[in-house]
Amino acid sequence: MTATTTAPTAAPSVRTEKRPSDRLRAWATRAPLLPALIFMIAVTQLPFVATLVISFFDWNSLYPDARSFTGFANYSEVLTDADLRRSVWTTVLLTVAVVLASLILGLVLALLLDRKFKGRGVVRTLLIAPFLVVPVAAALLWKHVLYNPEYGLFNGLLQYVGGPQPDWISNTPLLAVEAALVWQWTPFMMLILLAGLQSRDQQQIEAARVDGASDWQIFRHLTLPHLRRYLELGALLGSIYIVQNFDAVFTITSGGLGTANLPYTVYQSFYQAHENGLASAAGVLVVIGSIIIATFALRVVSSLFREEVSRA
Amino acid sequence: MNVIRRNGLGLVAWFVGILFFLPIAWMALTSFHSEEDAATNPPSFGAALTLDGYREFFGTGGGASPWPSLINSTVASVGSTLLVLLLALPAAYALSIRPVKKWTDVLFFFLSTKMLPVVAGLLPIYLFAKNTDMLDNIWLLVILYTSMNLPIAVWMMQSFLSEVPVAVIEAARVDGAKLPTILARVVAPIALPGIAATALICFIFSWNELLFARVLTGVVAETAPVFLTGFITSQGLFLAKVCAASLVISLPVLAAGFAAQDKLVQGLSLGAVK
Numbered sequence: 001m002t003a004t005t006t007a008p009t010a011a012p013s014v015r016t017e018k019r020p021s022d023r024l025r026a027w028a029t030r031a032p033l034l035p036a037l038i039f040m041i042a043v044t045q046l047p048f049v050a051t052l053v054i055s056f057f058d059w060n061s062l063y064p065d066a067r068s069f070t071g072f073a074n075y076s077e078v079l080t081d082a083d084l085r086r087s088v089w090t091t092v093l094l095t096v097a098v099v100l101a102s103l104i105l106g107l108v109l110a111l112l113l114d115r116k117f118k119g120r121g122v123v124r125t126l127l128i129a130p131f132l133v134v135p136v137a138a139a140l141l142w143k144h145v146l147y148n149p150e151y152g153l154f155n156g157l158l159q160y161v162g163g164p165q166p167d168w169i170s171n172t173p174l175l176a177v178e179a180a181l182v183w184q185w186t187p188f189m190m191l192i193l194l195a196g197l198q199s200r201d202q203q204q205i206e207a208a209r210v211d212g213a214s215d216w217q218i219f220r221h222l223t224l225p226h227l228r229r230y231l232e233l234g235a236l237l238g239s240i241y242i243v244q245n246f247d248a249v250f251t252i253t254s255g256g257l258g259t260a261n262l263p264y265t266v267y268q269s270f271y272q273a274h275e276n277g278l279a280s281a282a283g284v285l286v287v288i289g290s291i292i293i294a295t296f297a298l299r300v301v302s303s304l305f306r307e308e309v310s311r312a
Numbered sequence: 313m314n315v316i317r318r319n320g321l322g323l324v325a326w327f328v329g330i331l332f333f334l335p336i337a338w339m340a341l342t343s344f345h346s347e348e349d350a351a352t353n354p355p356s357f358g359a360a361l362t363l364d365g366y367r368e369f370f371g372t373g374g375g376a377s378p379w380p381s382l383i384n385s386t387v388a389s390v391g392s393t394l395l396v397l398l399l400a401l402p403a404a405y406a407l408s409i410r411p412v413k414k415w416t417d418v419l420f421f422f423l424s425t426k427m428l429p430v431v432a433g434l435l436p437i438y439l440f441a442k443n444t445d446m447l448d449n450i451w452l453l454v455i456l457y458t459s460m461n462l463p464i465a466v467w468m469m470q471s472f473l474s475e476v477p478v479a480v481i482e483a484a485r486v487d488g489a490k491l492p493t494i495l496a497r498v499v500a501p502i503a504l505p506g507i508a509a510t511a512l513i514c515f516i517f518s519w520n521e522l523l524f525a526r527v528l529t530g531v532v533a534e535t536a537p538v539f540l541t542g543f544i545t546s547q548g549l550f551l552a553k554v555c556a557a558s559l560v561i562s563l564p565v566l567a568a569g570f571a572a573q574d575k576l577v578q579g580l581s582l583g584a585v586k
Contacts, residue, residue: 030412032402036462037418039399043459044425047433047440054435109328117322123329125570129336132569134520136540137558141339144546144554151551153338156355183332191577233581244429246523247537251544263523266431271527276435283431294427298420301581305416 048287055280062274074281084265084282091243091261091289094174098181099238103231105182106189113190114197131187139251142180143169147252173257177248185242189234196230197223229300236297243290262286343555350551365552369560378557380532381539384450388525388535389518389564391450392457396465396514397507399458404469409481409499419470426463430523438527450533456524461514468513468579472506473499509575512568519565536561 058070078084113124130138146153147168155165169176200223208218246263253259255268262282270279341357342350343366349359371377403422407415437456438447446452476499484494525535540561543554569576 026413029406029410031406033406033412033418036399036403036422036466040422040425040459040462043455044428044433047436048428050436051432051434109325112321112325112328115321117319117325119326120322123325125573126329126333128569128573128576129333129566132516132562132566133336134537134540134558134562134565136520136522136537137562140540140543140554140558141335144543144551145339145342146335148546151351151353151355153335153355156353159354183335186332188580192581195577195581237581240427244431246430250522250526251541254544263429263431266434267523267527270435270438276439279435283429283435286429287432290427290429290432294424297427298423301423302420 051280051283051287054276055284057277057280059276060274061270061276070277074277075285077278078281078285083260084278086258087260087262087265087282088285090174090259091263091286094178094181094245094249094259094261095239095242097178098185098242099235101178101182102185102189102238103234105186106234107193107227107231109186109190110193110197113194127190128187130183131185133184135184135247136251138184139180139248142176142183143252147176169253170257173253173259177252177259180252181242181245181248185238189238192234192237193227193230196227200226229304232300233297233304236293236300239293240290240297243286243293262289339555340559343552343559345552347549347552350555351549365556366560368550368553369556376539376542378536378539378560381534381536382561384529384533385519385536385561387450388453388457389515391454392461392518393511393514395454395458396461397511400462400465400469400510401507403466404473407466407470408473409476409478419467422463422466425459430460434523434527437524441528447528448530448533450529450535452528453521453525453533453535456528457518457521460521461517464517464579465510465514468510468575469503469507471578472503472510475506476502506575509572510579512572513576513579516565516568516572519568 055074056069056071057067058073059067079088109127113120113127133141144152149155149165149167152168154168158165205218205222208222213221244263245261246267249255249259249261249264250267255264260268263286266279266282266286269275269282344361344363345356345359346362346364349356350365352359369378371379406412407419412418441447441449441452480498481494484498489497520537521535522537522541525538526541529535529538540557543550543557572579
């Protein structure tokens with residue numbers, strides 16, 4: 001993807017470079033940037049262009065000779081095929097549910113941690129821990145150690161109180177994946193929102209309190225507006241990461257029981273079904289979804305960034 | 313009244329904190345139980361402790377040894393992190409201390425590449441690797457993980473390097489200090505903690521990565537997360553082993569994450585939140 005957003009540009013300098021020494025100096029300034037730039041273009045942009053090209057071909061790698069140009073046929077197949085359409089829907093559902101739930105939980109936790117109490121540092125550390133478990137390990141933990149109907153912790157605890165013994169993953173597969181992801185992503189949201197809470201203008205809050213504002217009024221009219229952009233940032237970054245989620249779906253349900261999202265479908269359709277053209281079209285669709293989210297994300301990041309630059 | 317409420321909310325925070333940590337604590341406890349005790353219902357909290365799960369995981373009781381995959385993960389993570397630093401440091405310098413024209417545009421270009429999902433380029437990369445005999449080669453992952461982390465690193469480093477006051481650099485230059493001296497004596501001491509945190513965050517992301525590793529590696533270059541996927545289907549009594557494996561493989565990430573705790577948000581939010 002190329003930079004399509006309008007970034008806050010530095011003051012445009014209209015100085016024309018006439019003398020060769022100026023031009024040389026300009027290149028000397030640019031030189032340290034070039035290796036990283038060239039590397040990024042070569043490793044991320046070129047493969048995407050290739051994906052775009054392949055997406056217009058009917059190409060199954062088991063029949064390499066039967067490769068032919070098909071225009072938008074792959075796209076219409078992705079969008080009309082029931083399974084593939086379902087995976088588009090699953091991706092949306094998974095992303096929205098996980099982002100919303102972890103954002104709300106994260107906000108509650110951030111508000112709790114924003115006040116002083118004994119052992120706050122310890123609680124913060126306990127809360128960050130889930131985010132620092134390797135994603136596949138976390139998914140295995142939920143699948144085998146917590147959800148397992150025979151010896152998982154959930155049913156074990158239910159057994160103590162004489163509760164039912166549900167088969168969590170079979171009964172509510174998508175919810176099972178979502179719960180595991182919410183557990184991992186809530187700390188992420190909490191960290192971002194906590195940083196937002198701690199950057200509030202304390203004097204303003206004191207002044208409001210002196211003027212007799214209640215806690216709720218302060219939260220509603222001062223804290224929440226201030227947090228808005230941090231909430232947006234958390235939601236957008238969370239979406240970017242969770243739209244791409246592969247680990248949890250692959251590990252907990254192996255894409256079965258209607259939990260296959262687009263990244264899993266892309267993986268499955270070229271790695272197992274060898275449908276290169278279809279996989280590429282599905283990949284391009286993921287990119288389009290990401291671009292839509294990313295355009296908003298870049299806008300939020302750039303507004304926070306501008307604020308930082310002007311404050312400095 | 314206020315005191316009670318404050319303490320009450322503190323207790324709620326403690327309760328939620330413990331609740332979130334409970335699965336990890338349970339995983340740790342189970343890893344020290346025997347397979348029989350690990351698979352009881354209701355759970356046996358006070359069962360005897362043993363290292364059998366760890367012995368099983370490290371392959372002394374038969375089965376594949378995890379060491380090759382741990383070594384591969386170390387090579388991929390450390391190698392790509394070093395390469396990221398090598399590429400990102402000069403780039404961040406050209407975006408902060410001696411900025412090029414339109415440096416914000418360049419910065420946002422880097423950010424936009426981070427938003428390109430992995431699946432966008434997966435197939436061509438796979439085909440490329442297949443045709444150039446790079447499949448199942450750990451160095452291919454080093455390159456890909458570098459591209460995955462470079463945007464984050466450039467953003468973080470840019471924000472750390474711009475914390476170095478320009479006036480101090482100018483003063484050093486007026487006093488006749490050459491660029492290497494300025495970098496070593498003025499820039500490094502201020503920016504070093506940030507650079508270290510950036511490196512730790514890049515390490516975490518590379519260590520965790522599954523999709524590239526799963527598609528592009530096989531027997532030789534298998535990484536630790538791919539090794540873990542071997543536990544997806546149940547294999548009889550194996551809970552203690554799974555827990556031991558998950559814990560051991562997560563330890564480097566937990567250690568790096570807690571070490572970088574203060575800068576974690578800045579890295580995860582791509583430098584947008586300080």
